[in-house]
Amino acid sequence: MSAPRSRKFLGVLPLPERTYVADALRAETVGGVLLLVAAVAALIWANTPIGDSYEAVRDYHLGPASLGLDLSVQHWAADGLLAIFFFVAGIELKRELVAGELRDPRAAALPVIAALCGMAAPAAVYLIVTTSxxxxxxxxxxxTATDIAFALAVLAVIGTSLPSALRAFLLTLAVVDDLFAILIIAIFFTSDLDFAALGGAVLGLAVFWLLLKKGVRGWYVYVPLALVIWGLMYNSGVHATIAGVAMGLMLRCTRREGEEYSPGEHIEHIVRPLSAGLAVPLFALFAAGVSVSGGSLTEVFTRPETLGVVLGLVVGKSLGIFGGTWLAARFTRAELNDDLAWPDVFAVAALAGIGFTVSLLIGELAFADDPVLADEVKAAVLVGSLIAAVLAGVLLKLRVRRYQELYEEEERDEDHDGIPDIYEQDNPAYHLRMAEIYEKKAAEHRRRAEAAGVSRGDGDSPA
Known part of the structure; x- marks a missing residue:
């Protein structure tokens, strides 16, 4: 019996998957830049003479108290706006499970193992530092969390065009990372349950699913229902963002005959700009405004909780993802793409150490009873993410020429048919079109040579 065939890890993506990844990451990159702007604005606002106004706006309460929704602006951003972010994350996860990299268990094993190790290692580093x-x-x-938008913003700033396989690997890591972050929030940060409100939320989700199955359309049906589900989930004691994830997972993300996009993809295309352009930046604006001074930065590296966060992001994430990837490839007979090297995987693993949105949210939840420590942990998240970004930037810059060569090769479309040539190389029609293109170029070359007075022998012919 012949040995099982090995398969390429980080090889060329199927064309539909490549197109989806490119579109998704393009939107995330724009959102990441806005996220960076919002974070910088928050730091400046909170550390200037008008810093008191930042706290006043952040802590201002509004909303119907009779419905249990008299919340501060900061809580509206964390519990309300981030539900939109997690709704998009739910759609991304559903699509990955039914049509993307996670559909095939063999192909999914590697990024899932890498993501799990990339969450377990930072947690272990944090626990080792704090307990000791x-x-x-x-x-x-x-x-434990990775912020894909922030990571892509860093790529945009340093000008590195990663090959599609590396970008897809980063996106898949982030999707799996979001899944387990959602589970962590649901399991470990759920307060005393109000079973009546929770039952109402579950009933609302059932109605939401039934309407989808019946093919009912219209935002005026789903948006009010979603708001009711969110309000009930918030009052139940389960973190309200779980409602967004649950509704995202219910959408159909497979295309039927005659459909250009599935309902999930269509809704994601509509909602993603709202998430990336409004919800996440506003959350960052009211979450990242921590006091920064020489003394506070020093404490980040001396207090065990904050040092654990920094080392978890910088050391735990990179070693966890790289180690998990290497072990998974070693025991699943997956061979690394010949065009890439293991240092490329380590660079992406270091980039995944940028934990911002979900890390800030978990920091607020973990230290809700100690606002001072919560702010210090937020500062640690910012510092750790910055160090991870610089480290990844240096590592990626070392290979930037190679990445650009691979990216240009993937993008080349000599016959201008809208399909990159790399996907047509085994197609006889492709070779015929390329022969026609080269013949036209040769004829043009002959005409230019003749016009320039260059004589040719009768036996000459273009190569």
């Missing part, structure tokens, strides 16, 4: 120094272990989940 007598700190609080409550923040073990803070460094």
């Amino acid at each position: 120094a007598g700190g609080s272990t409550d923040g073990w989940a803070v460094p």
Whole structure:
């Protein structure tokens, strides 16, 4: 019996998957830039003489108290607007499970194992640091998250065009990362349950699913229902963002005959700009405004909780993802793409150490009873993410020429038919079109040579 065939890890993506990844990451990159702007604005606002106004706006309460929704602006951003972010994350996860990299268990094994190791290692680093120094272990989940938008914004700033396989690997890692972050929030950060409100939320989700199955259309049906489900989920004691995830997972993300896009893809295309352009930046604006001074930055590296977060993001994430990827490839007979090297995987693993949106959210939840420590942990998230970004930027810049060559090769479309040539190389029609293109170029070359007075022998012919 012949040995099982090995398969390429980080090889060329199927064309539909490549197109989807390119579109998704393009939107995430724009959102990431806005996220960076919002974070910088928050830091400046909170550390200037008008810093008191930042706290006043952040802590201002509004909303119907009779419905249990008299919340501060900060809580509306974290519990309300981030539900939109997690709704999009739910759609992304559903699509990956039914039509993307996670559809095939063999192909999914590697990024899932990498993501799990990339969450377990930072948690372990945090626990080792805090337990050895007598700190609080409550923040073990803070460094486990990856912020894909922030990571892509870093790529945009340093000007690195990663090959599609590396970009897809980063996106898949982030999707799996979001799944387990959602589970962590649901399991470990659920307060005392109000079973009546939880039952109402579950009933609302059932109605939402039934309407989808019946093919009912119209935003005026689903948006009010979604708001009711969110309000009930918030009052149940389960973190309200779980409602967004649940509704995202219910959408159909497979295309039927005659459909250009599935309903899930269509709705994601509509909602993603709202998430990336409004919800996440506003959350960052009211979450990242921590006091930054020489003393506070020093404490980030001396207090066990904050040092654990920094080392978890920088060391735990990179070693966890790289180690998990290498082990998974080693035991699943997956061979690395010949055009890439293992240092490329380590660079992407370091980039995944940028934990921002979900890390800040978990930091707020983990230290809700200690606002001072919560702010210090937020500062640690910012510092750790910055270090991870610089480290990844340096590593990626070392190979930038190779990445650009691979990216240009993937994008080349000599016959201008809208399909990159790399996907047509085994197609006889492709070779016929290329022969025609080269013949036209040769004829043009002959005409230019004749016009320039260059004589040719009768036996000459273009190569």
